[in-house]
Amino acid sequence: MQLTSLGLVRGIIGYFVGLVVGMAVVMISRLALGMSAWDQEAGWVGGIIFATIGFMLAVGSMTDWLKWTRGVETPFHHGPPVGKPAWTRYFSVDYNHKVIGIQYGVTGFLLLLIGGSFALVFRAELADSGISFLQPGTYNTFLSMHAWVALASILLGVGGMANYLVPLMIGAEDMAFPRLNAFAYWINVPAIITLMISMLFGWDSGWTAYPPLSLRGPVGYQMVFWAIFSIGLSSILGSLNLIVTMLTMRPKGMTLFRMPIFCWAILATSIIQLTATQLIGLAFLMLSFERTLGMPFFNPLYNALGENIGGQPLLFQHLFWFYSHPAVYVFVLPGLGIISELLPVFARKPLFGYRWIALSSLAIALVGFLVWGHHMFTSGYGEYLRVVFMISTLLVAVPTGVKFFSWLGTLWGGRLTFPTPMLFTLGAISVFLIGGLSGPILATAATDLFLHDSYFVVGHFHATIFGGFVFPFFAAIYYWYPKITGRMYNEMLGKIHFWLMTPGFWVMSLAQMTAGTMGMRRRIADYDPALGVEPVHMLITIAGFVIAFSILLMIYNLFTSAEVGALAGNNPWRSRSPEWQIPSPVPEHSYAQPIAVVGEPYDYGLAGSTYVAMAGAGDD
Amino acid sequence: MTAITTGVHAVAAHHEAHDDYAVQLRRNRLGLWLFFISEAFLFGGLLATRFYLWGDTRPELDQAIGLIVTSVLLLSSVSMRLAETAMEKGNRQLFSIFILLTAFLGLVFLGGVVIFEWGLIPALYQGHLTPWGDKYGAVVFAMTGMHALHVVSGIVFIFIVWNLARKGHFSPQRHWGVESCAIYWHYVDVVWIFFYPALYLIGNAVHLSH
Numbered sequence: 052m053q054l055t056s057l058g059l060v061r062g063i064i065g066y067f068v069g070l071v072v073g074m075a076v077v078m079i080s081r082l083a084l085g086m087s088a089w090d091q092e093a094g095w096v097g098g099i100i101f102a103t104i105g106f107m108l109a110v111g112s113m114t115d116w117l118k119w120t121r122g123v124e125t126p127f128h129h130g131p132p133v134g135k136p137a138w139t140r141y142f143s144v145d146y147n148h149k150v151i152g153i154q155y156g157v158t159g160f161l162l163l164l165i166g167g168s169f170a171l172v173f174r175a176e177l178a179d180s181g182i183s184f185l186q187p188g189t190y191n192t193f194l195s196m197h198a199w200v201a202l203a204s205i206l207l208g209v210g211g212m213a214n215y216l217v218p219l220m221i222g223a224e225d226m227a228f229p230r231l232n233a234f235a236y237w238i239n240v241p242a243i244i245t246l247m248i249s250m251l252f253g254w255d256s257g258w259t260a261y262p263p264l265s266l267r268g269p270v271g272y273q274m275v276f277w278a279i280f281s282i283g284l285s286s287i288l289g290s291l292n293l294i295v296t297m298l299t300m301r302p303k304g305m306t307l308f309r310m311p312i313f314c315w316a317i318l319a320t321s322i323i324q325l326t327a328t329q330l331i332g333l334a335f336l337m338l339s340f341e342r343t344l345g346m347p348f349f350n351p352l353y354n355a356l357g358e359n360i361g362g363q364p365l366l367f368q369h370l371f372w373f374y375s376h377p378a379v380y381v382f383v384l385p386g387l388g389i390i391s392e393l394l395p396v397f398a399r400k401p402l403f404g405y406r407w408i409a410l411s412s413l414a415i416a417l418v419g420f421l422v423w424g425h426h427m428f429t430s431g432y433g434e435y436l437r438v439v440f441m442i443s444t445l446l447v448a449v450p451t452g453v454k455f456f457s458w459l460g461t462l463w464g465g466r467l468t469f470p471t472p473m474l475f476t477l478g479a480i481s482v483f484l485i486g487g488l489s490g491p492i493l494a495t496a497a498t499d500l501f502l503h504d505s506y507f508v509v510g511h512f513h514a515t516i517f518g519g520f521v522f523p524f525f526a527a528i529y530y531w532y533p534k535i536t537g538r539m540y541n542e543m544l545g546k547i548h549f550w551l552m553t554p555g556f557w558v559m560s561l562a563q564m565t566a567g568t569m570g571m572r573r574r575i576a577d578y579d580p581a582l583g584v585e586p587v588h589m590l591i592t593i594a595g596f597v598i599a600f601s602i603l604l605m606i607y608n609l610f611t612s613a614e615v616g617a618l619a620g621n622n623p624w625r626s627r628s629p630e631w632q633i634p635s636p637v638p639e640h641s642y643a644q645p646i647a648v649v650g651e652p653y654d655y656g657l658a659g660s661t662y663v664a665m666a667g668a669g670d671d
Numbered sequence: 672m673t674a675i676t677t678g679v680h681a682v683a684a685h686h687e688a689h690d691d692y693a694v695q696l697r698r699n700r701l702g703l704w705l706f707f708i709s710e711a712f713l714f715g716g717l718l719a720t721r722f723y724l725w726g727d728t729r730p731e732l733d734q735a736i737g738l739i740v741t742s743v744l745l746l747s748s749v750s751m752r753l754a755e756t757a758m759e760k761g762n763r764q765l766f767s768i769f770i771l772l773t774a775f776l777g778l779v780f781l782g783g784v785v786i787f788e789w790g791l792i793p794a795l796y797q798g799h800l801t802p803w804g805d806k807y808g809a810v811v812f813a814m815t816g817m818h819a820l821h822v823v824s825g826i827v828f829i830f831i832v833w834n835l836a837r838k839g840h841f842s843p844q845r846h847w848g849v850e851s852c853a854i855y856w857h858y859v860d861v862v863w864i865f866f867y868p869a870l871y872l873i874g875n876a877v878h879l880s881h
């Protein structure tokens with residue numbers, strides 16, 4: 052087998068060919084306009100755009116569409132590629148949503164490891180005061196890269212869960228637009244390459260990339276802008292596909308309120324991704340154009356009379372947070388959906404208040420559009436806005452509280468069992484509680500004036516994101532692992548993973564908040580030992596390494612169990628969801644016959660209730 | 672006997688193909704509209720930028736040019752509608768004429784933007800705004816540029832559809848390609864309906880000293 056028969060390899064070649072071509076095009080155009088040939092801003096922007104297109108063409112994600120424009124039909128090919136080993140389909144364009152889901156999930160996991168190791172690097176620097184091995188500029192690059200790589204990993208992880216699970220859960224054979232699905236996955240890969248290249252040049256503002264700093268820093272910023280633009284495009288196209296899939300491909304009898312609850316979470320998430328993402332794309336595009344062409348959107352520019360005829364830095368913050376606040380719900384709503392999905396299975400009880408949970412996801416998503424200003428309390432915007440955004444932000448606590456009470460109601464009086472997925476679900480709730488409770492403290496303008504830009508904020512959002520995404524994501528991996536591989540993971544190792552990671556995380560985020568209240572600022576490479584935060588920092592670093600070690604155990608577990616794990620059978624968890632009624636691993640076409648829904652999804656423990664009727668269910 | 676069964680099968684297969692098309696059409700339409708909703712946030716962001724930076728002021732733009740390009744674009748929507756109707760009636764020749772007319776009007780609009788609004792060819796027309804000069808130039812170029820990008824993609828779309836129609840790919844019943852191209856074109860026009868007053872009409876014209 053030739054290496055270039057792998058789409059990924061062709062794509063990477065296409066990327067670098069495109070990079071060179073793009074730079075050449077820019078240089079030739081500049082010469083033609085009578086300018087000096089090389090300008091690093093313009094050169095890199097042109098290079099990155101062409102490189103991304105080069106990748107997408109070479110990997111084969113646009114082949115079918117290009118044929119359509121010439122009127123050539125492209126019949127669907129199912130199954131592994133002909134004449135190549137089956138594993139190669141994971142490294143090439145494949146239209147099966149299960150393959151794409153795995154591609155998203157594995158790429159997301161890889162990014163989690165990379166982003167996490169960046170954190171370990173700068174955490175080691177922070178363990179004691181004084182600069183030991185990271186100069187401030189490098190420190191800032193690692194810190195900023197940690198954030199965006201981790202955020203990308205979350206977006207891909209969410210994409211993994213949604214692509215794999217949603218069609219299975221609604222009994223559909225695939226997504227509504229399989230080719231678009233593959234495109235939306237693959238556009239992430241050139242984006243990741245671009246993001247990694249940015250490290251060669253550095254950038255130092257933190258993930259928020261506020262101007263004027265981001266307009267003055269090194270050219271690494273350009274790569275960040277365009278990488279995030281591509282990842283945003285993936286979010287938009289992926290969520291469009293998911294919405295159409297859920298609205299038009301449900302089986303007979305599955306009304307919206309009979310969808311598995313995870314689908315509701317994805318519906319709410321997709322609404323945010325479809326719309327808000329445009330704003331960060333636009334904001335980063337404007338930064339890029341301001342750097343490249345000097346278009347004054349954000350930098351003020353004064354004329355002889357002292358009037359500002361240029362831009363305003365605050366405009367960027369508005370555009371940025373209009374996406375980035377709703378985006379935090381993109382990170383957590385799917386995870387909260389996983390929690391609601393798993394609790395009834397392991398409590399053997401109906402999900403408490405199904406409709407309320409479904410609607411609370413929508414409510415969080417919609418109210419989330421009105422609260423972005425809570426990130427700007429100290430920015431100097433109109434003071435009356437503080438009150439407005441404070442009230443709207445505190446409103447979000449209501450639908451979030453609905454979820455907590457529903458989880459408690461589901462657990463209450465249940466016949467609980469505690470295999471690893473359940474442990475991670477409960478761990479998620481505990482961690483999300485820490486994060487959630489710190490939210491209103493920050494949302495109160497009076498307290499935020501003191502806590503803004505401190506380690507308290509760092510503690511807040513790590514707790515919400517770990518509780519809302521990382522823990523549920525791990526729960527989901529352990530839970531659906533038997534469905535994906537056909538084998539059980541090692542329960543013992545899973546439990547050790549949990550008991551290392553969860554207390555480790557409690558310590559880490561509480562210590563981060565403590566450091567913040569003691570006066571530790573975020574995003575700096577060094578601190579004054581007189582603050583008395585040194586022991587706290589040591590604790591955070593140690594906890595960070597414990598968490599990292601526990602994740603290595605998980606990887607070991609997942610790899611070895613795929614070979615030696617006990618055979619799982621169709622439905623090891625006795626779930627009612629349709630994907631557990633078919634063989635593990637799931638066959639190419641998932642469901643042999645269309646399924647029909649005849650009852651409520653979560654009536655666990657109610658005698659004689661059924662959710663799906665399936666021709667040939669339980670055949671084997 | 673065999674012949675009959677094959678016949679039945681053929682009919683069933685035909686039915687399925689028909690249903691498939693209808694099902695896929697529904698999904699395509701929903702998908703396209705979701706795409707428009709998404710894009711509305713992009714254009715909305717540009718409008719927000721305009722109001723944030725300009726407030727109740729606007730640059731001195733050539734009103735005649737604004738009026739002309741806007742009318743041309745509106746006319747192009749009419750001809751696009753006529754093209755689509757022709758396709759629905761199965762009149763290929765008329766379809767070709769009107770869809771090419773649409774593309775032509777689109778090109779005229781683009782020319783108006785690039786030559787007159789932007790002043791990209793000083794020999795023809797001396798523009799007085801530059802993207803880097805001040806907030807007026809920056810926003811005018813950003814809004815018209817993003818819109819022009821959509822017009823260009825619309826024109827490319829038109830040529831693809833025209834070519835496919837020429838090869839006989841559409842029928843009065845099945846022409847999603849034509850339909851999507853037409854809706855897209857109208858959408859880009861509607862965006863301009865919002866951009867035109869924001870750029871040309873709202874606020875007091877100011878003349879900045881640099």
Ligand code: HEM
Pocket residue numbers: 259379380382383425426444445447448451486487489490491492493494495499502503504508511512515516519
């Ligand atoms: C739902 C899960 C949540 C997630 C994933 C989340 C995430 C985040 C993130 C990432 C930041 C930091 C942004 C930065 O880099 O500056 C942040 C800050 C903030 N969060 Fe949350 N958050 C969540 C819930 C909440 C809740 C429920 C509230 C209030 C009721 C809240 C209020 C705030 C405030 C006011 C800030 C700004 C703090 C500052 O910068 O001074 N958050 N959150």
Ligand SMILES: [Cu+2]
Pocket residue numbers: 375376379422423425426
């Ligand atoms: Cu927020």
